[in-house]
Amino acid sequence: MSDIFISYKREEQATARQIADALEKEGWSVWWDPKLRAGDDFDKIIEAVLNESRCVIVLWSELSIQSDYVRAEASEALEKKKLVPVAIENVTLPFRFKRLHTPRLLNWDGSSESAEFRKLVDDIAEIIGSPKRNRETRRTRSRPSITIDNLKPGKGGATRLPSVEPPTGKLNPGTVFRRQTERRSQGPDTGSREAEEHQDGLGELVEALRITRTAFRVQVTRRDQLVKQMQRRLRIKGAIEYDEFFRHFFKKMTADEKALFDWIRAITEDQMKEGNAKALAVLERHRQLLVHYPRLVELQQHLRVWLNKYDRIFSRHKDMCVLYVGFGDGVGYPRGLHAEMEEALANARGKGSA
Numbered sequence: 001m002s003d004i005f006i007s008y009k010r011e012e013q014a015t016a017r018q019i020a021d022a023l024e025k026e027g028w029s030v031w032w033d034p035k036l037r038a039g040d041d042f043d044k045i046i047e048a049v050l051n052e053s054r055c056v057i058v059l060w061s062e063l064s065i066q067s068d069y070v071r072a073e074a075s076e077a078l079e080k081k082k083l084v085p086v087a088i089e090n091v092t093l094p095f096r097f098k099r100l101h102t103p104r105l106l107n108w109d110g111s112s113e114s115a116e117f118r119k120l121v122d123d124i125a126e127i128i129g130s131p132k133r134n135r136e137t138r139r140t141r142s143r144p145s146i147t148i149d150n151l152k153p154g155k156g157g158a159t160r161l162p163s164v165e166p167p168t169g170k171l172n173p174g175t176v177f178r179r180q181t182e183r184r185s186q187g188p189d190t191g192s193r194e195a196e197e198h199q200d201g202l203g204e205l206v207e208a209l210r211i212t213r214t215a216f217r218v219q220v221t222r223r224d225q226l227v228k229q230m231q232r233r234l235r236i237k238g239a240i241e242y243d244e245f246f247r248h249f250f251k252k253m254t255a256d257e258k259a260l261f262d263w264i265r266a267i268t269e270d271q272m273k274e275g276n277a278k279a280l281a282v283l284e285r286h287r288q289l290l291v292h293y294p295r296l297v298e299l300q301q302h303l304r305v306w307l308n309k310y311d312r313i314f315s316r317h318k319d320m321c322v323l324y325v326g327f328g329d330g331v332g333y334p335r336g337l338h339a340e341m342e343e344a345l346a347n348a349r350g351k352g353s354a
Contacts, residue, residue: 002031003128005053007073009063015088016059018110025112026121027131046073054128055082057120060102061089084123101315115277119311194288195348201286202345205279205296209338212275216322219267223322226260243320250319265321272323273310276303293344298334305331 004023008016020030031049050056056077064070071094077083078097085102087093093102103120111117125131223242230236230249240248246261253261280303283289283296290296306325314323326332 002049002053003028003055003131004030004124005050005056005077006030006032006059007050007056007064007070007077008032008059009061009067009070011063012059012061012088015105015108018108019057019059019086019105022110022112022117023121023124028124028128050076051080053082055084055124056080057084057086057124060085060087060091060093060097062091065091065094082127084120084127086120101311122308197286198288198292199345199348201282201289202341202348204282205286205289206338206341206345208275208279208282209341211271212279213338215267215271215275219264219272219322222260222264226257226264230257242322246319246321247317261321268310268314268321268323273307276306276310279303280307293341295334295337295340298331299337302331302333305329 004020006016006020016032020032023030031053050073056073058064058070058074058077074083074085074094074097078100083100085093085097085100087102087104088106088108090104090106092098093100101123103116103123105116105120108114108117227242227245230245230253233254234249234252236249280300283300283303290300302325306323309325309329310323314320
């Protein structure tokens with residue numbers, strides 16, 4: 001019995017092979033129909049392998065969405081609750097599969113470290129568990145691996161990290177961080193290539209944080225207005241946690257209230273997701289920033305949890321409009337960090353013009 005069955009249109013065989021190879025390197029066994037021997041009864045073997053496999057990956061493309069075979073295999077896997085859909089082209093998914101979380105491997109270069117491929121691996125592991133031979137390897141990775149699978153519910157539905165590998169070196173938040181950076185250089189020597197990259201990284205990070213900071217303030221203000229409006233109309237008294245409020249009263253919204261709710265949610269889906277993903281990408285690309293500004297390690301962990309929570313929870317629950325990851329999750333947004341990064345950027349630019 002194979003761990004994974006891949007369903008795809010024959011014309012996408014090269015992509016299917018690439019994904020199969022990558023998943024086998026992760027430690028899973030993968031079956032795809034080029035392994036059929038000549039003379040085998042195709043339909044019977046496909047049906048038997050699909051039923052026996054623990055997980056079914058369906059590759060959606062312009063051709064596969066029109067294929068009766070692929071759609072039938074996807075439907076069968078969905079009914080057996082072992083479907084993991086993957087978009088390999090930018091297509092409109094068949095109606096039955098539109099609401100499913102679908103990783104996007106568009107123009108994927110085969111890298112096992114790409115963010116979208118890691119999401120695919122997480123989705124598979126959620127169904128069949130991590131590959132046995134790879135578990136120990138992943139435990140020894142240098143950076144913390146933080147996913148929603150690691151999170152446990154806390155008070156009021158908040159999520160907590162039971163254990164996170166601590167970053168190397170001592171973190172010195174707040175005023176201690178300020179004193180430390182005053183005593184030593186906040187960046188590389190002026191005029192060097194490293195200094196230019198340092199300034200570029202800071203500039204990209206500050207811009208990404210500005211986007212999310214502004215967006216979050218706007219949506220929280222509108223969310224509070226919406227809740228008060230609904231409380232007055234429905235005569236609801238007493239305090240209630242926001243996510244619980246919307247879960248309970250989501251279907252009781254008027255058309256105008258639903259329109260405002262959708263507008264708030266769109267900010268999470270657009271500016272918040274884009275800004276947080278960009279900020280995390282900057283930290284991954286400019287790792288020297290984590291050395292010069294230790295509090296950015298806290299931000300990195302916060303962003304990883306936010307993006308995982310978006311994929312695993314927010315995207316699957318249409319009754320959520322604001323996604324909050326705070327200190328109740330064990331990885332709150334570092335206080336005062338935005339101002340500190342703006343100050344660091346100003347200092348770096350000042351050095352460059354001196």
